[in-house]
Amino acid sequence: MKVVIVGAGQVGFHIAERLSREGHDVSLIERDPEKATLMASQLNALVVQGTGASAESLDQVRIANTDLFIAVTDQDEVNLISCMLAKGEGVKRVISRIRNVEYAGRDWRDNAKKLGIDLLINPQRVVAEEICEVISYPAAADVAEFANGRVVFLGYKVPPDNPLAGITLRELGDLRGMYRLVVAALSRPNETIVPRGDDKIMPGDIVYFLCRKEDLAAINYLFGFEKRQTRTVMVLGGGRIGEAVTRELLARRLRVKVVERSAERCRYLAEHLPEVPVIHAEGTEIEVLKQEGLAETDVFVAVTDGDEQNILCSLLARNHGAKRVIALVSRPEYVSLAPGLGVDACISPRLATAAAILRFVRRGEVLSMAMVEECEAEVMEINLPARSSILGEPLRSVDMPRGSIIGAIVRGDEVIIPGGNDVLEAGDRAVVFTLPEAVTRVEKFFS
Amino acid sequence: MHFSKLVKKKNIVADLQGTEREGVLREMLARLRENGEMSEKDADQIFSGLMARERLGTTGIGRGIAIPHVRFDGLKDLLVAVGRSGPGVDYAAVDGGKVKVVFLVVTPAAKQDDYLAVLRYVSSIARDDYNNKLLMGAQTAKDFVEIFQDIEEND
Numbered sequence: 001m002k003v004v005i006v007g008a009g010q011v012g013f014h015i016a017e018r019l020s021r022e023g024h025d026v027s028l029i030e031r032d033p034e035k036a037t038l039m040a041s042q043l044n045a046l047v048v049q050g051t052g053a054s055a056e057s058l059d060q061v062r063i064a065n066t067d068l069f070i071a072v073t074d075q076d077e078v079n080l081i082s083c084m085l086a087k088g089e090g091v092k093r094v095i096s097r098i099r100n101v102e103y104a105g106r107d108w109r110d111n112a113k114k115l116g117i118d119l120l121i122n123p124q125r126v127v128a129e130e131i132c133e134v135i136s137y138p139a140a141a142d143v144a145e146f147a148n149g150r151v152v153f154l155g156y157k158v159p160p161d162n163p164l165a166g167i168t169l170r171e172l173g174d175l176r177g178m179y180r181l182v183v184a185a186l187s188r189p190n191e192t193i194v195p196r197g198d199d200k201i202m203p204g205d206i207v208y209f210l211c212r213k214e215d216l217a218a219i220n221y222l223f224g225f226e227k228r229q230t231r232t233v234m235v236l237g238g239g240r241i242g243e244a245v246t247r248e249l250l251a252r253r254l255r256v257k258v259v260e261r262s263a264e265r266c267r268y269l270a271e272h273l274p275e276v277p278v279i280h281a282e283g284t285e286i287e288v289l290k291q292e293g294l295a296e297t298d299v300f301v302a303v304t305d306g307d308e309q310n311i312l313c314s315l316l317a318r319n320h321g322a323k324r325v326i327a328l329v330s331r332p333e334y335v336s337l338a339p340g341l342g343v344d345a346c347i348s349p350r351l352a353t354a355a356a357i358l359r360f361v362r363r364g365e366v367l368s369m370a371m372v373e374e375c376e377a378e379v380m381e382i383n384l385p386a387r388s389s390i391l392g393e394p395l396r397s398v399d400m401p402r403g404s405i406i407g408a409i410v411r412g413d414e415v416i417i418p419g420g421n422d423v424l425e426a427g428d429r430a431v432v433f434t435l436p437e438a439v440t441r442v443e444k445f446f447s
Numbered sequence: 448m449h450f451s452k453l454v455k456k457k458n459i460v461a462d463l464q465g466t467e468r469e470g471v472l473r474e475m476l477a478r479l480r481e482n483g484e485m486s487e488k489d490a491d492q493i494f495s496g497l498m499a500r501e502r503l504g505t506t507g508i509g510r511g512i513a514i515p516h517v518r519f520d521g522l523k524d525l526l527v528a529v530g531r532s533g534p535g536v537d538y539a540a541v542d543g544g545k546v547k548v549v550f551l552v553v554t555p556a557a558k559q560d561d562y563l564a565v566l567r568y569v570s571s572i573a574r575d576d577y578n579n580k581l582l583m584g585a586q587t588a589k590d591f592v593e594i595f596q597d598i599e600e601n602d
Contacts, residue, residue, distance in 0.1 A: 163563040174567035177508035177574050218504035222566075 002066045004029065004091075006052030006082050007073030008039045010332070010350040011097065015070060015357055020044045022440045027061040029082075031073070052082030058089060069094040070357060076100050080115065087116040095119040095357055119360050126352045127303075127328065128244035132252060134326060134345050135233065135299050139225045141206050141345045144370030145213070146381045146431045150415050151408045152213050153184070153370060153379050153433070156225050157339065160203035164223055170197040173419075179219055180417040181211040182407040184433035185377060189340055192375035192435060194405050206339065208372065210379075210407030210431060212415050230298045231255060234322070236283045236313055237304035238262075238269045241328065241349075245303060246276060257292060259283060283313030286320055295321030303328040314343050336375075351376070376436045379407070382446045384428045390445075396420030401445055403438035407431050450568055451595035454527050457482050459588035463532040463549070468507075468539065472497055472515060475530045475551050489521045493553055507540025511583050512573035516552040516566060525561045526553045529591055548573075548582050572598055 001024045005012050008030040016039075020026040026045040029052045030036040036049035050057030052071055063069075069086040071079035071094070079096040087094050096117050112120040137143045142155035158164050164172070169183060186195050187206040193199065201207055211219055219225075233249055235242050238260030249256045250273075259279045260266050269278045281288040283302060294300070300322035302310035307329050314325035329335050329346045338346045355371035362369050362380065370379045384391065390398050395406065395418055408431040409416040409424065416422055424430065434442045460478050465471035476490040485493070496517035500506065507513040513536075528551040535545025550569045554562035572578040581594045 161559065163559045166560075167563065171563075171567055174571040175563075177512075177570045178506060178514060178566070215504060218500070221500060221503055222563075 001025065001068060003027070003068045003070065004058075004061050004063065004066050004086070006030075006069075006071040006079070008032075008035050008047075009072060009074060010330070011353050011357075012070070012072045013039065013043075014350060014354045015072070016043055016045055018354070018358065018436075019361070021436075022443070029057050029061060051078065053078050053085065055085070058082075058085060063089045063091060066091045067093065068361060071095070072097045072353075072357075074099075080117070083117050084115055093118045093360075095121060095360060097121050097123065097353065099123060119357070121353060121356055123349045123353045124240045124244045126356045127241055127347055127349050128248045130352045131245050131301060131303070131326060131328075131347050132248040134347070135230055135249070135254075135301070136252065138230050138298075139220075139324070139344075141339065142208065142372050144379055146210075146370075146379070147408065147410045147415055147429070150213055151210060151410070151431055152216055153208065153210050153407070153431070154216075155187070155206045155208040155372065156223070157344070158201060158203055158205050158207055162203070162223060162225075164201050164207060165203040166200060168198055168200050169195050172201075173197070175222075176419060179222055180215055181209045181219055182405065182417055184208045184210055184379070184405050184407050185372075185375070185435070187372075187375050189336075192377060194403055194433070194435065208377075208433070210433070211417055212408075215417075230324075232293070232297050233257075233299045233301060234259060234289070234292070234294060234297045234317070236300065236302040236310075236317075237328075238265050238278065239303070239305060241303045243269065243273070245301060246273060250275070259289065259292075283309060284316065286316060289317070290320060297322045299324045299326060301326045301328075307331050307334050311338055311341065311343060315341060318342060377434060378436070378439060379431065379433050380442070381410075381429055381431050384424060384426065384430060384446065386426050388446075391424050391426055394421050394423055398424070401434070401438045401441035403435035404442045404445075405433050407433050449599070450527075450565070451592065451599055453525070453565065454529055454591070454595060455482075456588050456592050458484065458526075458528040459591050460528070460530040461586065461588045461591070463530045463536065465532070465536060466534070467537045468501065468513075469498065471530055471532065471536050471549060472551070475528050475549065479526070479528055484526060485522065489519070492521065493517060493519050497551075501539075505539045505541060507538035507546050508570060508573060509540055509542035509544065510573060510579050511535070511544060511547040512550070512569075512579070513538050513540065513546040513548075514550045514552065514566060514569050514573070516554070516562075518556050518562070519553050520555050520557075522553060522555050524555070525558045525565065527551065527565060531585060531591070533586075548585070 004027045005016050006029045028047045040047040048060045069091045071082045083094040083096040140154050144153045185208040232255045234257050236259045238258045257277045261282050266278050266280045300317040302314045310327040314327045318325045324344045326345045327343045335348050359369045410429040463471050480490045497515045506515045530549040538546035585591050
């Protein structure tokens with residue numbers, strides 16, 4: 001597939017790296033000469049210095065033969081114009097990131113259609129949805145649903161006193177009669193593995209598993225993950241993301257309080273969200289937050305525009321009794337750091353946006369996809385090919401690419417959480433977990 | 448796993464009278480109470496806990512076996528009781544079949560490790576063809592004790 005990406009910011013770079021590693025023909029247009037040079041040295045891609053909104057740059061990347069065009073510069077207008085130009089040149093699919101809610105409001109789908117843009121992606125919205133998803137599964141560090149919500153993928157941090165701590169995958173397998181789950185991965189500070197029989201779950205690991213949604217309550221019961229219900233949320237930062245998160249949470253009938261440092265923004269929120277208490281304070285004014293019920297808060301979400309602020313304030317909130325803390329973290333270096341510090345879940349706008357774009361890119365052969373924040377692994381729901389040597393073989397003798405595992409099989413109305421004796425059939429769909437280095441091999445394997 | 452030592456012979460009810468899940472759980476708890484393993488109040492609480500767990504999903508794991516289990520901090524040690532029904536019990540088991548052997552497991556939270564170990568042990572012997580056959584054929588408390596000892600010796 002020929003892909004052109006405009007804008008080598010975090011999202012652009014991430015997608016370019018990802019798609020070029022998967023063997024796609026990637027070109028990148030970047031305005032800043034220094035950044036363009038840097039990108040050329042770091043990526044296996046054609047890098048053109050210029051703006052995406054000019055015919056010249058588009059000529060240089062031979063736009064006419066392009067399958068996919070992704071505009072992710074920091075200027076909405078540039079993104080929109082380059083997408084319109086690209087579409088005019090006959091590019092099959094064009095994607096534009098839009099930060100300004102005025103362009104990406106409720107009627108954004110219609111606007112996109114009018115402009116010929118296949119996907120308008122709004123990072124605030126993507127992030128807000130992701131945060132709410134994580135909040136709706138108490139104690140989870142990562143969540144995604146597959147097979148129309150019948151299969152769930154979850155990541156939980158394993159505390160030292162958890163029954164899972166110290167047991168091997170084989171031992172866990174003994175429980176399959178009663179508790180059916182497939183452990184897809186164990187994530188530790190410096191590595192993520194797809195575990196086998198003798199691998200041991202260690203305290204502090206994040207354990208990622210797939211199970212049927214209907215079995216989740218029992219699984220949570222056994223492992224003691226889910227003891228509390230989420231009722232109250234305190235949102236630190238009443239900016240665009242904070243507002244979007246608050247609206248999503250209200251829609252899910254949670255009680256929300258917003259903490260915001262700017263008086264002007266507080267007035268705006270009070271006016272537009274009259275049912276929400278707005279507290280005019282800094283995230284570090286712990287006495288004020290305590291008076292507002294911090295200690296009784298189920299979830300504290302820090303979504304200001306400063307990573308350090310979000311991480312520190314969420315740790316502070318946790319120290320003062322917030323039961324679960326979630327931080328918005330943009331810098332890639334911090335995303336893997338934060339869980340070790342005691343932040344329960346990290347949401348990265350870069351990864352969330354990139355994941356939403358990749359989901360769209362993989363549409364077709366892959367039905368649904370999720371990305372795991374901490375290790376950049378992917379979970380994909382894939383239609384199996386009608387004819388393949390992997391059909392009819394018990395899974396134990398199917399040679400899956402290293403770093404990947406089948407976590408669920410969807411066969412008509414039935415969902416199977418497979419063991420070694422289960423067999424894939426024509427017409428099945430498989431939910432597959434894969435580490436980043438195995439994505440290409442997994443896609444080939446199932447095509 | 449010294450499972451045979453964990454199950455006291457007096458806590459094996461070899462002739463369950465009940466025909467459905469609630470009845471047999473009460474029956475087994477009544478035996479435990481008579482044997483001085485727990486107070487009446489404990490038994491009531493354990494019963495509610497077991498039923499709450501069953502509502503999340505049946506512990507009738509198929510092939511004639513059920514493993515109802517619950518955490519309960521009122522006990523000092525992990526407690527396992529065994530029940531057997533000749534005609535079988537309606538237990539809403541995953542395979543739709545009747546349950547003939549019930550392993551009831553109660554653990555205080557402090558004994559988490561043993562808890563998982565016992566559940567693993569029971570569910571793995573129940574799924575083993577040979578051992579399952581032995582369990583299905585057991586008639587008396589003595590039979591069960593011998594089976595548990597045999598399995599351990601051959602392990």
